[in-house]
Amino acid sequence: MFTLQAESHKNVIVLRYLGDMQLPDVPQFSRQLDEHLLTPGIKQVVLDLSHVGKVDTSGLGVLVSASTKSRGHGRRLVLLMPAPHVADLLKKVEIEGFFPTFDTEEELKGYIPDTAD
Incomplete structure (x- = not known):
């Protein structure tokens, strides 16, 4: 079970993920993430993973997709x-450099000033 809290900024959405990111969560998470990524006028989606509980490779697969x-x-x-356990898994499956992090x-x-407003 998870929640995805959205904060809108100019051209940017910050999503705060709270909960587990495992196979049972994947379909709903994928749909919600796609909706935010395809929001008109948005150039970047920032996904805060600081409060992710359990994570598996299916959750990471959603991120890559x-x-x-x-x-x-x-x-x-x-x-x-x-x-830390998410960062470790990203390294273990050798995709940590795939995303700006x-x-x-x-x-x-400093990188995305629009998130400061």
Whole structure:
């Protein structure tokens, strides 16, 4: 079970993921993430992963798929503060460099100033 809290900024949506990111969550998470990635006027979706509980490779698969799909629409998926076990899994499956990733909100604001408003 999870919740996805959205914060809208100019050209950017920040999504805060709370809960597990495992196979039972994948269909609903994929649909919700796609909706945000395809929102008119949005150039980037920032996904805060600091409060992710359990995660498996199916959850990571949603991220890879969404990132690829968003690039096809001229948009970008950015990861923010992955929880340590999420960062470890990204490294283990060798996809940590696939996403722009920021360890702090301050780093993110320096890279995407629209998230500061």
